[in-house]
Amino acid sequence: MITTERQGNVLVIVSNNPPVNALGQKVRQGLLAGIEAAAADASIDAVVIRCDGTTFFAGADITEFGKPPMGPDLNKVINLFEDSRKPVIAAIHGTALGGGLEVALACHYRVAVPSARLGLPEVKLGLIPGAGGTQRLPRVVGVAAALPMVVGGDPINAKKAAEIGLVDRVVSEGKLPEEAVAFAREVVGKPLPVSSRRTDRLADAVKDPAVFDNFRREQGRKLRGFEAPEAAIQAVKAAVELPFDAGMARERELFLKLMAGDQSKAQRHLFFAERAANKIENLGPGTPLIPINKVGILGAGTMGGGIAMNFLSAGIPVTLLEREQAPLDRGIATIAKNYERLAQRGSLTPEKVEAAMALITPTLSFESLADCDLVIEAVFENMDIKKEVFTKLDAVVKQGAILASNTSYLNVDEIAAMTKRPEFVLGLHFFSPANIMRLLEVVRGAKTLQSVLATAMALSRKINKIAVVSGVCYGFIGNRMLSPRQREAQKLILEGAKPWDVDRVLTDFGFPMGPFQMADLAGLDIGWSKEASKSSTVREVLCERDRRGQKTGKGFYDYDENRRGTPSAEVEEIIAGFIVQSGKPPRAIDDQEILERLLYPMVNEGAKILEEGMAQRASDIDVVWINGYGWPVFTGGPMFWADTIGLAKIVEGLKRHAALLGPEFSLSKLLEDKAAQGGRFNG
Numbered sequence: 001m002i003t004t005e006r007q008g009n010v011l012v013i014v015s016n017n018p019p020v021n022a023l024g025q026k027v028r029q030g031l032l033a034g035i036e037a038a039a040a041d042a043s044i045d046a047v048v049i050r051c052d053g054t055t056f057f058a059g060a061d062i063t064e065f066g067k068p069p070m071g072p073d074l075n076k077v078i079n080l081f082e083d084s085r086k087p088v089i090a091a092i093h094g095t096a097l098g099g100g101l102e103v104a105l106a107c108h109y110r111v112a113v114p115s116a117r118l119g120l121p122e123v124k125l126g127l128i129p130g131a132g133g134t135q136r137l138p139r140v141v142g143v144a145a146a147l148p149m150v151v152g153g154d155p156i157n158a159k160k161a162a163e164i165g166l167v168d169r170v171v172s173e174g175k176l177p178e179e180a181v182a183f184a185r186e187v188v189g190k191p192l193p194v195s196s197r198r199t200d201r202l203a204d205a206v207k208d209p210a211v212f213d214n215f216r217r218e219q220g221r222k223l224r225g226f227e228a229p230e231a232a233i234q235a236v237k238a239a240v241e242l243p244f245d246a247g248m249a250r251e252r253e254l255f256l257k258l259m260a261g262d263q264s265k266a267q268r269h270l271f272f273a274e275r276a277a278n279k280i281e282n283l284g285p286g287t288p289l290i291p292i293n294k295v296g297i298l299g300a301g302t303m304g305g306g307i308a309m310n311f312l313s314a315g316i317p318v319t320l321l322e323r324e325q326a327p328l329d330r331g332i333a334t335i336a337k338n339y340e341r342l343a344q345r346g347s348l349t350p351e352k353v354e355a356a357m358a359l360i361t362p363t364l365s366f367e368s369l370a371d372c373d374l375v376i377e378a379v380f381e382n383m384d385i386k387k388e389v390f391t392k393l394d395a396v397v398k399q400g401a402i403l404a405s406n407t408s409y410l411n412v413d414e415i416a417a418m419t420k421r422p423e424f425v426l427g428l429h430f431f432s433p434a435n436i437m438r439l440l441e442v443v444r445g446a447k448t449l450q451s452v453l454a455t456a457m458a459l460s461r462k463i464n465k466i467a468v469v470s471g472v473c474y475g476f477i478g479n480r481m482l483s484p485r486q487r488e489a490q491k492l493i494l495e496g497a498k499p500w501d502v503d504r505v506l507t508d509f510g511f512p513m514g515p516f517q518m519a520d521l522a523g524l525d526i527g528w529s530k531e532a533s534k535s536s537t538v539r540e541v542l543c544e545r546d547r548r549g550q551k552t553g554k555g556f557y558d559y560d561e562n563r564r565g566t567p568s569a570e571v572e573e574i575i576a577g578f579i580v581q582s583g584k585p586p587r588a589i590d591d592q593e594i595l596e597r598l599l600y601p602m603v604n605e606g607a608k609i610l611e612e613g614m615a616q617r618a619s620d621i622d623v624v625w626i627n628g629y630g631w632p633v634f635t636g637g638p639m640f641w642a643d644t645i646g647l648a649k650i651v652e653g654l655k656r657h658a659a660l661l662g663p664e665f666s667l668s669k670l671l672e673d674k675a676a677q678g679g680r681f682n683g
């Protein structure tokens, strides 16, 4: 796992711990032995630490978290590096993350190849760095550069790292081993820079302590509800205010508290859940993949355009088909506008935008799709139209190509049955806006071939999506679980809860929006027509009064010119009218009941999805709701959250509310059994 090789007067310590050189117990042990050997050997003048494989140390071994600690402690190893009388050089390729960057920070010098990335992503696991990262990084790069790295968790590239003083030299790609050793020889005999003893870069924050409050203010909403980012700010502040050892003690205290808390458990669950989601049961790694070099997309509307951008950005040519010239032109113009916006924001270079736009071919003819390897249909959500389109596709698209539907609810097997190749048909359910949302539900039809499924999963990574496999059922995983929540939200306002109370309970829970804010944003008139409107629901009446959501300036809320919503007296009056009609007096409904009525039935539906085998594992459901619907990350998703509060409590709540949940509701047997046995969904 750890070997050493002598190159003249330089000892090179090499780690080989695939897949990501995590700093597990054996690695720590090996590093300790390596640095001690270097110290004891009079013929060695300098030490280089580097990793074999794809990456430098990508952090502590997360699988060890929550288990009894096994020595040596990472801090002990790191301190030995820093205290070495011989210069220690970290040679970085791939990613130096978390504990990996902390190792590098304790080295006297850091060299990196241009493609390397360096970061402290611990906040994404609900933690802060626990091996001196919060104390050494600000000493090396200053508080202004350290705060976004420690609090935001995103890595930076080698060039940026060199600019801020984190990397001492950017060396040639592919020549790291030799150039690191050469660098080591250059610094032999020079005074050793020791990160923990530096104070020069802290001076700015000492002069202007408001830097912390300003940073907190700028981050604002992004950090709402999360505990780790605030702890990260506190830890960096300690680096400025306290001597190094006291700062380290403060970091430790904050780290241990977070490690024991529910949020970090939830976020660590999510880390492994997202990686597990891409794995399909009973599918060997040897399953042959279908090469996807050209993609066809049907429909250039809201979804078709966004879906196309994913492939264009990944360098895969797209042929975009519409039924008429006008919507085709509109669709292409929207794609161009979205790319322009990305270029303006600096997210993409103008060259990348130009390259992406050059890969798109607009068409009105099905024949142009003949040589596509994958065709994704995103036409209107109507079974007859979908059937017609798939019959046509089957006739023109080459054999061996995959035909996919982006349907939100419709039966993929019924669509597949229109073709002579149902084994090449599946659902690829993107989320709006499709170029941004990372979730992709991959809907496995009854006859879908394993290699078709495997191809979809591999492709999802290429276009930077998190894919989750779903079986064929109404609404698949995500929308199916949304249904009971929507139903209860509607019922609650007719029992006496106000729409803004319902929304507030969910935003307090951590959702970015509640169901009524969401409805206003999407438009209340989706699927509504004046002619068919019968004033029979609150929504119909709102549409009849031209309260169609944000776009008309009013919906469930009244909106000002900044699209800020305030409760509407008119809406209250409309709802009151429905309550009178129902003959049941309104009642006061507390926040806890609102929460239970909205979320417990979702957990119940999730359990049914598992029971029916529509999801492979409970954690897949968590991945869907976190990445597709804004379920708060720090709770770990609906199923993990249910585990945290206890399944018996969920079942008790559902039974207590059973009369109000109505005949549409039935308790999941799996949920009831697990609750009775004191079980969990996850692990």
Ligand code: 3HC
Binding pocket: 019, 020, 022, 055, 058, 059, 060, 061, 062, 063, 074, 095, 097, 098, 099, 100, 102, 121, 122, 125, 128, 129, 130, 131, 133, 272, 275, 276
């Ligand atoms: N510990 C244990 N296993 C890890 C790991 C880690 N730190 N990082 C990745 N893995 C595992 C993954 O679970 C996955 O396992 P699997 O194949 O069985 O599913 C495998 O390594 C490959 O990971 P990815 O699929 O994510 O590979 P990519 O090539 O897409 O990404 C990566 C590589 C960028 C390194 C990404 O894995 C990553 O971001 N890892 C986590 C980095 C991190 O959070 N580090 C901080 C850890 S906390 C810490 O260091 C505390 C310290 O301050 C004391």
Ligand code: NAI
Binding pocket: 298, 299, 300, 301, 302, 303, 304, 321, 322, 323, 324, 327, 377, 378, 379, 380, 381, 382, 385, 389, 406, 407, 408, 409, 429, 430, 431, 432
């Ligand atoms: P949309 O109405 O914006 O776009 C549909 C496009 O398809 C229109 O431009 C239309 O001209 C075109 N079209 C219709 N029939 C066609 C045909 N026979 N040949 C070629 N083009 C044709 O609809 P949207 O919102 O993009 O939805 C498309 C599909 O995606 C639906 O199945 C929907 O359920 C699904 N979906 C929608 C989401 C959303 O948030 N809008 C989210 C996820 C899935």
